[in-house]
Amino acid sequence: MRSRRALIAGAATAALVLSACGGGGDAEGVTSFDIAVSNASEPYSIPWLVGKDQGLFERRGVTIGEIVPGKGGGTTVRNMLSGDLPIADVGFTSVLESSEAGTPVTVVGGATQSVYGLDFYTLDSNAGVRTINDVRNWAYTNPQSVTQALSYILPRVAGATQEIERTSSGGLGEGVALLEAGSVDVAVVPPSVVAKTDKFRVVVSSADYLKKFQQSVITTTPEFAERNPDTVKAVLAGYQDAVEFIRANPQKAAELYADYIDIDVAAATTIVNKTLQYDNWSAGFDAEAIEQAVEAQRLAMDRADLPFCELFRKTYLPANVPATLPAECGAAQ
Template structure:
C-alpha cells in the first residue's frame, strides 16, 4: 500500500539498535515457527497475497511455518516490530528501509513484492467539472500527510498534466478514508482513493487519473530481512518468499476465490475484495505487474527513492546495490532487473 499508505518517516536510532540487540539475543532460543510482519496488513492491497498464502497452506508447504502475520500502520513501526520481536521477515516501504539503514540498522532488501503504485486512483465527484489533471489548476487536491507517498505521487500526477504543486492547493486529510469524507463535504476537489477503497467506492466517484496510466513503475513495498540477524533462518525466509510467489500466481488464476479469502481478513464485502483483486492482477505498468513474484526491479527502486527525495522523506546519497541481498530468492528471480 503497500509505496504504501501513511508510513512513519523516522525511526528512532536507539529503538532500532536496541531492537537489533534483542533480535540477536533471541537467536539463542531455537524456534520451529515464526511470525512475519507486513505493513498495513488487513488494510492495504500490498499484503493481500499473504492472506491467500496463509489460507491455502502455502507457507507450510514451502517449509515456512508462519504462525501469524503482525501488522502496523507505518513502515518505521513495522521495522521496529520486526527487530524487537525477532521476526525474520517483514514487508515495508522503501523509505522506511532506507531511513533505518541510514540510522545504523542491519537490514537488507531480499524481495521485490509490489512493483508499481497501480492501486492509486485520483477521483472527483461525478458532477465535478474536472475531467483531467489539466483541470486541477486552482483546485484543492487532497493528500494524506506531509512526506507521505500520496504527497509524492500528487507531485508526479500534477507534472503529468503540465502543472506544478503551486498550481493547486494541497490539503492534508490525515488518511485515505478521511480524504473520501473531505471530498464528500467539499473540503477538497480531488483526492487519492487506493485499492481496496476504490473497489468499494468506484460507483460513487469518477476517476480522473490512474497511477497505472500516468506513472512509471516504482518500488512500492519490499520484502526485507534483518541482515546478519537472520542467520540460521535462511530456509524460513526462502519459504516465505516462495509461498508468497505461489499466492500471487494463485490469485491470477483464481481471482474470485482469492477475493473471498481476502474479504474475511480485510473485513470487506466479497464483491469489493474480488473487484480489487481483479483490478490489480490485470494491472500492468509499462509491462510491470503490481504484485511481483519477488525479483528486485532496481530501476523501480531508484525511482521510488528519487520520488521520496522530492518531498524530503529521504536525503543523502543511496547506494541501492548495497541494500540488496538476493540469496533468499529462487534462482530464476535472483538477477536484478
Template sequence: MFLHRTAALSVALTLALGLTACGSDPGPDADPENPVTIDVTVSAAAEIYSIPWLVAQQQGLFEKHGVIVENIVPGKGGSATMRTLLDGNIPIGEVSYPSIVQADAGGSELRIVGGGTQGPYPMNFYALASNPSINSIDDVRRWAYTRPNSASDALTLLLPDLAGVDASKIERVSSGGIGEGLALLEAGSVDIALIPSIVAEQRPEDFKLIVSSPDYMQRFLQSTITTTKDYAESNPGVVRAINAGYTEAVASIKADPEAAAQIYAAYTGFDAASALAVVERASSVDTWGGGFDPASVTSAQAGVEASGSDREPDFCTLFDPDFLADGVARDMPVDCTT
C-alpha cells in the same frame, strides 16, 4: 531541511532500539517438519498489499517451506510500518521503499530481501462525485497523501510533473493514513485523496477518479519485503521460506484469481465481486512480484529524490538477492557484480 534530518535521526534511533530486540532472540530457523511461527507486518493490510500474504498464509505456501505466518499486522504506511516492523519485534514485513531509504539508505542494518508491490496500481486518487469543481488533475489544489516517506507521498510529487501540471499550485496534505484521507475528502478539506481500491469498487456513485497512477507510469516499487541484517543472517531459512511462499502466492493468484478473491473478501469483509475485480486488475498488470525489478526501483527512487531527500541508497548492499526464490529476477538498477 532541519525537520527532515531530525525525522531521519528519529527513525534511525528507533531502528537501533528495534534491532537490539530482534537480534537478541532471533528464533529458530525454518524447518518444514517443525515450522517456526512468526508474525509479519504489511502496509495498509486491508489493501491489495496483503493479498499475496493472505493467499500464501491460507493456502499453506509459507508452511510448506517451514514457516507459519500467524498474524498479518497492519501498518499505516511509510515510516509507521517501519516502526511496526521494528518496535513490535516483528522480524519481516512489506515496507514502503521510501521509508527504507530514509531509515537506512546504506543498508547498514536493513535488508530488502524480496519483491513486493512493484506496480503503481491501485494508487488512484479520487474526488467526491458530488464535487463539480474537480474533474481533472488540472483542477486539483489540495491533494492528500497518507504519510511522509510513503508511496503515496512520492507519487504526489511525481505525478503532477508527469502530467505536465504546475505543482506549485497544489498543496500536498499529509492525512495520516488512508482512512484519514477519506475522512478529509468527505469533509471537503481536500480535493482528492487516495481511496482504497475495494472501497472505490463498492461505492462508485460516491467517487470519481481524477488521477490514476498507472496512466503515467508502468512500474513503481511501492513496498518491498524487508527485514534486518541481523535477522537475515540468523534466520536465512525463514527469510527464504517467506520469499518462496510469497512468490508461489503471486503465481497462485494469477492462475486462480477467484480463489484469491474469496480469501481477500473473507479477510476484509467486502463482497466477493468487488474483491475479484480488484484481484484481477492487480494481477493483470503484474502488480506483485517475488524478485527484484529495476524499473520499479528506479521510478520509486525518483520519488525519493523528488522529496528533496539527500539519502542515496547503496543498492548493492541494501538489496540482498541471496534469499530470493528460484527463478525470479535478480537484476538491480546498477551493476553489482564488481
C-alpha cells in the same frame, strides 16, 4: 465470516504468544512468526492470505501466524524492529527514509511493484476537479510515504505546472475524511473503500503515468537475515508460490480477500483481476520499478543523492524470479 476486528484482535494475541516463545527478534532458527503488512486491508495482503490458506509457506518450512496490520510504512518498520515481527511487507519509500535515519533494514525481496490501488480521487460532486491539471490541494498519508512521493512525481510526469499545496492526512482513512469534508481536492481512496461506494471519482489514475513502481518490499533486519537465511528464503519462495497461485486461481484469491475485508466477492474479483492486469506482485527485484520509486522519493525529499543500492540483498531470492537492480547499483548484492 470473521470480522476485521476479530482478525486484528487475534493478531495482537498471536504476537504476544510468539514473543513469549521467542518467535521474533534476531534469534537463530526462527520458523514461526506473524508477518507485518502495511495497510493490510488493501491488496498488499492478498499473497499472504493465499499463502497461509494454501499452506504454501508451511511447504517451504515456515509458519506465518497472523497478518499484523500496520498503519503505514514507518509504523510497520517500527513494529518489525520491536522484535516480535521479524519480517515485514512495508512501503519502499518508508524503508528509504528509515535507512537515511540510520535504521538497520535490509530488503530481501520485492512485493508490490505497481501503483495499482493508489489512484487519487475527488468527490463525484466536485465539478471543479476533473484532471490532474485541476488539482491545487493534494492529500497524501504520511511524510516519506509512497503517496507523498507520488504527489510529486505524478504531476511532473503528467506535465502539470500549477502550484500544488500538499497536505499530510495521517493515513488512508483520514485522507478520505479530508476529501469528504472538502478540505483537499484529491486523496487516495483505496480499492476496499471504492468497492463499497460510488461517491468518489478518480482524477489521477496513477498507472496511466507509471507502469511500474516499487510500492512495497519484503524487509527484515540484517541480523535476522544473517542468522536465519533459510527462513528468509522460505518466506520469499512461499510468497512467489502464492503469486503464481493467484494467477492460476484468481477466483479463490478473491474469495479469501472478500472474506478478510468483508466485501462482496464480485468486488474482490474486480480488485484481484486488476492486480493481475498490472502484474502487481513479485518476490523478485525489478530495476524499472525500483528506479521509478527512488526517483519519486528523491523528488519528495528534494535531493539527488539518496542512496539505496546497499539495502538490497539478492542472495535470498528464489531462482524463478527476476533479480535486476537499477544500473547505478552496479554489482550490488
